[in-house]
Amino acid sequence: MASHIPKSDAQAAPAPAQQYDNEIVDMAKYAHGYKVDSDLAIDTARWVFLDTLGCGLKALEFPHCAKLLGPVVPGTVVPNGSRVPGTPYVLDPINGAFNIGAMIRWLDFNDCWLAAEWGHPSDNMGAILAVADWVNRTNKAGTMKLANGKIFTVKDVLEGMVKAHEIQGVMALENSFNRVGLDHVVLVKVASTAVVSSMLGLSEAQTRDAISQAWADGQSLRSYRHAPNAMSRKSWAAGDACKKAVDLALKVMNGEGGMPSVLSAPTWGFYDVNFKSGKFAFQRPYGSYVMENVLFKVSYPAEFHSQTAIEAAQRINKKLAAMGKTAEDIEDVTNRTHEACIRIIDKQFKTMDNYADRDHCVQYMTAVMFVFNRLEASDYPDSSEAATSPLVADLHKRIKCVEDPQFTRDYHDPAKRTISNALTVRLKDGTTLEEEVVEAPLGHRLRREEAKPEILKKYIRHIEPHFPKQRVDELVELGNDPKKLYDMPVDDYVSLYATEKAP
Known part of the structure; x- marks a missing residue:
């Protein structure tokens, strides 16, 4: 019977260690x-x-x-x-x-x-x-x-x-x-x-x-x-x-x-x-x-490529108010923008089927700002005032995006990294407003110091409904005291956010 024990010269050499990518x-x-x-x-x-x-x-x-x-x-x-x-x-x-x-x-x-x-x-x-x-x-x-x-x-x-x-x-x-x-x-x-x-x-x-x-x-x-x-x-x-x-x-x-x-x-x-x-x-x-x-979302709970468009709409609202006009007087809007905005959130004629559609549609978010002069998380659910507004739905279809190649280049430029949108509003009476351009949103590094007080206000708004005032004050004080915060064991810090009741 042939032996199952291999001869030494028949043994395979061990494979060399493979180098990681x-x-x-x-x-x-x-x-x-x-x-x-x-x-x-x-x-x-x-x-x-x-x-x-x-x-x-x-x-x-x-x-x-x-x-x-x-x-x-x-x-x-x-x-x-x-x-x-x-x-x-x-x-x-x-x-x-x-x-x-x-x-x-x-x-x-x-x-x-x-x-x-x-x-x-x-x-x-x-x-x-x-x-x-x-x-x-x-x-x-x-x-x-x-x-x-x-x-x-x-x-x-x-x-x-x-x-x-x-x-x-x-x-x-x-x-x-x-x-x-x-x-x-x-x-x-x-x-x-x-x-x-x-x-x-x-x-x-x-x-x-x-x-x-x-x-x-x-x-x-x-x-x-x-x-x-x-x-x-x-x-x-x-x-x-x-x-x-x-x-x-x-x-x-x-x-x-x-x-x-x-x-x-x-x-x-x-x-x-x-x-x-x-x-x-x-x-x-x-x-x-x-x-x-990194970019902070300070102003609006919205997909980031739309942030400057929404801010531009908010600025235009002030001009409309000074003219005695409202969103009902808008004939159409042209958004000069960057390629990524068009690829991800340009849905001019798309029906908004759910929350996820709305917070990823530049037309919907911009229309909500024009109509209600706000954009909040509560504006996305199916039953919300904004989602059921006939004026928002109508204006949504009259906001057109066009790419500006320079905006796209600036978006990719490591020295700029801007996320530009520029809105031009034409009114039903034939008046065309001066284009409103916003290149860097609040929260961009170019506007970081301007944003910090707003980031803190946002944090306070978000934690206040969950904790008594004493705990809110304690958390805000800790957040504003880097030395004390940095030295704190993280489990002790996380325990400050615990509640007895499930959401």
């Missing part, structure tokens, strides 16, 4: 090794932190958001789990990341980044805050030792936000996922995976493994953001990305490996399957550029 190597190296030493980035992150928490609390007032939150099995409380601000929920960090990520993104009112790809870098806070809170509570309880026993402060969370902003934003500068039909939340998943892996104490090699798992994951289609399928999933897609990031990081922490050439592998890699065989391009190395230049 450089794109993944760079992300992991940045997540582990970069020291955030930009005072501007940390201070901006503080404002983003407060603003984002406020947006999440505001979303709890909307039943469609609230019904998605809480434990999978009602009544479940996870020992030393992640707390969900504005609720009594104490969850595992995976579901905690979903809850926080969904609520902060729900109203499309958190920060924004616009480039070849667009997105909302503070979406990553869902994963970062849930993990930091869970780690602290677990380590303090002594039930197990996570992240080498670290107790995260708010400053640590802000540094994690700077890094997640940077990974998502730098990737977005030159790489358009929307042009291949993928949603920008792929970048939330990848950025959160990188940062959370580092926070959990994984090695740099393990972080590479986790990032590769994020790229291998099935990526979300943008279908839920566009007609005919625009729907509420767009409001919880970032929460889903945060949830997946934490799940993957924990799997790798428990021994799961990675895929070194998940991007570049012929036929089966991300580039060939999902990116039309193209490769990622990079405009700059990872640093703190994105947080320093």
